[in-house]
Amino acid sequence: MGADGATLPAGGDAVAIYDTTLRDGAQQQGVSFTVGDKLSIIALLDELGAAYIEAGWPGAIPKDTELFARARELDLATARLVAFGATRRPGARAAEDSGLRALLDSGAETITLVAKSDPRHVERALRATREENLRMVADSTALLVGAGREAMVDLEHFFDGLRRDADGQPYGIEVALAAARAGASAVIACDTNGGALPGAIADSVARLRRALDAAGHPDCVVGIHTHDDSGLAVAGAMAAVEAGARQVQGCVNGMGERTGNAELLTIIANLELKTRFTALPGDEAERARRLSELSRVSRSVGEIANRAPSTRQAYTGARAFAHKAGLHASAIRVDPDLYQHVDPARVGNTMSMLVSEMAGRASIELKARELGIDASGQGDVLGRVAEEVKAREAIGYAYDAADGSFELLLRHALGEPPDYFRVESWQASVRAAPVGADRLLPADGSTHTQAEATVRLRAGGRRFAVLGEGNGPVNALDAALCDALAQVYPEIRAFELTDYKVRILDAERGTRAIIRVLIDLTDGERTWSTVGVGTDIVEATWEALTDGHVVGLIRAGVSPR
Ligand SMILES: CC(=O)SCCNC(=O)CCNC(=O)[C@H](O)C(C)(C)COP(=O)(O)OP(=O)(O)OC[C@H]1O[C@@H](n2cnc3c(N)ncnc32)[C@H](O)[C@@H]1OP(=O)(O)O
Numbered sequence: 001m002g003a004d005g006a007t008l009p010a011g012g013d014a015v016a017i018y019d020t021t022l023r024d025g026a027q028q029q030g031v032s033f034t035v036g037d038k039l040s041i042i043a044l045l046d047e048l049g050a051a052y053i054e055a056g057w058p059g060a061i062p063k064d065t066e067l068f069a070r071a072r073e074l075d076l077a078t079a080r081l082v083a084f085g086a087t088r089r090p091g092a093r094a095a096e097d098s099g100l101r102a103l104l105d106s107g108a109e110t111i112t113l114v115a116k117s118d119p120r121h122v123e124r125a126l127r128a129t130r131e132e133n134l135r136m137v138a139d140s141t142a143l144l145v146g147a148g149r150e151a152m153v154d155l156e157h158f159f160d161g162l163r164r165d166a167d168g169q170p171y172g173i174e175v176a177l178a179a180a181r182a183g184a185s186a187v188i189a190c191d192t193n194g195g196a197l198p199g200a201i202a203d204s205v206a207r208l209r210r211a212l213d214a215a216g217h218p219d220c221v222v223g224i225h226t227h228d229d230s231g232l233a234v235a236g237a238m239a240a241v242e243a244g245a246r247q248v249q250g251c252v253n254g255m256g257e258r259t260g261n262a263e264l265l266t267i268i269a270n271l272e273l274k275t276r277f278t279a280l281p282g283d284e285a286e287r288a289r290r291l292s293e294l295s296r297v298s299r300s301v302g303e304i305a306n307r308a309p310s311t312r313q314a315y316t317g318a319r320a321f322a323h324k325a326g327l328h329a330s331a332i333r334v335d336p337d338l339y340q341h342v343d344p345a346r347v348g349n350t351m352s353m354l355v356s357e358m359a360g361r362a363s364i365e366l367k368a369r370e371l372g373i374d375a376s377g378q379g380d381v382l383g384r385v386a387e388e389v390k391a392r393e394a395i396g397y398a399y400d401a402a403d404g405s406f407e408l409l410l411r412h413a414l415g416e417p418p419d420y421f422r423v424e425s426w427q428a429s430v431r432a433a434p435v436g437a438d439r440l441l442p443a444d445g446s447t448h449t450q451a452e453a454t455v456r457l458r459a460g461g462r463r464f465a466v467l468g469e470g471n472g473p474v475n476a477l478d479a480a481l482c483d484a485l486a487q488v489y490p491e492i493r494a495f496e497l498t499d500y501k502v503r504i505l506d507a508e509r510g511t512r513a514i515i516r517v518l519i520d521l522t523d524g525e526r527t528w529s530t531v532g533v534g535t536d537i538v539e540a541t542w543e544a545l546t547d548g549h550v551v552g553l554i555r556a557g558v559s560p561r
């Protein structure tokens, strides 16, 4: 139970947010949370204001058994931790079911049971009769409630079942009523296969709500759990709320099996910003503060899961408020609301400008402002920069992914070229031993290729000629450039390459093709990106690398020496 003892809202406009990132989200390929990961995510979701956090299946997954043992020490502010499990096995007694025993032993105050609600699944997957499945739901729920726990029941394949069995009293509704009679606080309509359309979800949820009310269970909450297989998980959840659902299940960043679960942060933002419903606890000011944490929660959970959220994710994605088209920028300069559905600050995000061949003067001016450069009132320069960007993109540059290179172009156009160093010449050579007949790598794991590079440059009033070695020409050049520059600018030692992307732009020209290199650099505090283009991968990389070091020095506030 949350600190205030709050449980599910029985009616009204409050919607309980039920996060299942740690259970259904963990069913995504490649995701495997440690107990420590789960504890960190629980803390984030509790701070955000989730009502329920489904943390795993104790008894089925050893790590989850350990998690619930450790979670006994947790003192959560708003959330209840939920243990997930299944109803008892067919033909057995609930009190003797080892799965239910493990759920009770977990100490969780709230337990959600998954139950079959589509007759096809009862008969084919469970190999039980419809009546036995109803008894399984009732006995299992009653056991948990009798032990003083809050019990909820996930109605698996609820919408598929109702679609096939629409007349009379559909079986899915009978299952829900069996759960409610046994004391379940909520029954959750699940679109397990993600195939239902929002209209059908709304109709079925409304029907479920009416059936519960008619049978004397107005306090049993209807929940909604959707998957994104039809690209409609959030839409389905929103439609369900309009139709009477007052608990919404989903996962941060839309994690989950197959195409994922409904993206929970989007649902929270939609409910809070665009409907009469509330999704977060507290008064208006408190809810606004919690809402402004959404982008941070998205990034932090992505970091812990080692799955970066989509940059295009609604509300919280890094590019959710990024504008590329010149016409958009010109209107945004007058009023950002003209091209934004909400103020990004409300969900902790920021607006950004992308400069590209689609830019006009307004885009350049706004991007300059974002970079801390005042170019207002310099219409001629802005126009020239826009033309230069278009001309360069036509030959292969891509500035929307390389704001560092754009900054240099702009500074040159404004007559403020940074003057940290001047390169006189560079060269790189590769020495390779032929691959052996067996085509295997040497036993020590080294490669057959060794490279050397020489860089000659002037910096800080001195001249340097430095030799670098590496496992390839790019690596050798980087080593030589860093060694030379670090003698005048030791700050460069902190720069680290975090990404290196190579793209062949006109593949039909084979080995004569134009190559674009994009690199991302960081100094641990800031990140920036640069681009280089050439007919040679080393030449393109050299341009991106040297620009990358100049931008790094500018961003670190280092003056030319
Ligand atoms: C829609 C969802 O996402 S539900 C969540 C699904 N999550 C998981 O499956 C992850 C964790 N699962 C596990 O660790 C294992 O599957 C366990 C421990 C639960 C079960 O493992 P096993 O006993 O080896 O059974 P197995 O996985 O092969 O099959 C599941 C059994 O549960 C039965 N079952 C399925 N749903 C239910 C239900 N709602 N209630 C009771 N039994 C059920 C199946 O009929 C099957 O029974 P059978 O063993 O008689 O064939």
Ligand SMILES: CC(=O)C(=O)O
Pocket: 024, 114, 154, 155, 156, 157, 190, 191, 192, 193, 225, 227
């Ligand atoms: C319970 C659940 O995860 C589902 O039906 O999708």
